[in-house]
Amino acid sequence: MNDLFPEPLPDGITLLPRQADAVALLPLIDAIAAMSPPRHLTVPGGGSMSVAMTNCGMLGWVSDRSGYRYDRIDPLTGRPWPAMPAAFTELAAGAAAQAGFAGFMPDACLINSYAPGARMGLHQDRDERDFAWPIVSVSLGLDAVFLIGGTRRADPTRALVLADGAVLVFGGPARRMYHGVRPLKAGHHPLLGARRLNLTFRKAG
């Protein structure tokens, strides 16, 4: 039961049900988090994000008081982000190909950790160089309600449930749409406890 609404998904959105190989990413995520720990980034204006973030790959998405950017260096450690494991690249490229984006080779993977109550306000992903490449999102742990709107922030939104192991590919016309995540509900996952992890793969540079 993925759709809260019966209508077909917006053009450019592909939702793949639970991918059996997604659970294999968990120990790799732990290793990345040991090198570049998830942290609550500051946003322009001075607020703090409720989602804890880290990255792997050549580029990582970061925010601070001065704005958003991709950076080769983790500002917390002063070192490059951990390398992107081959299993990450393979899962993302395979999902993108199934959604019609052959040749997707991500250079950035943003790893988001949601505790109960954590949310992501409506936003566009617009810090990447080429919007022709999709964004591939892998969900692990607790279910989340994903919101997808239009190209203007005030456009009405629809809701999708992103369950453990689900992979969402966000490309074509959907690439520029506002999207977000409702506050995470409390719950328990056998491997992750009261947590949701989300990996978003991008071709940023």
Add this chain to the structure above:
DNA sequence: AAGTGGCT
């Protein structure tokens, strides 16, 4: 500006 909370 990917925040948050309060007001109308």
Add this chain to the structure above:
DNA sequence: TTAG
């Protein structure tokens, strides 16, 4: 309860 939702929109702004």
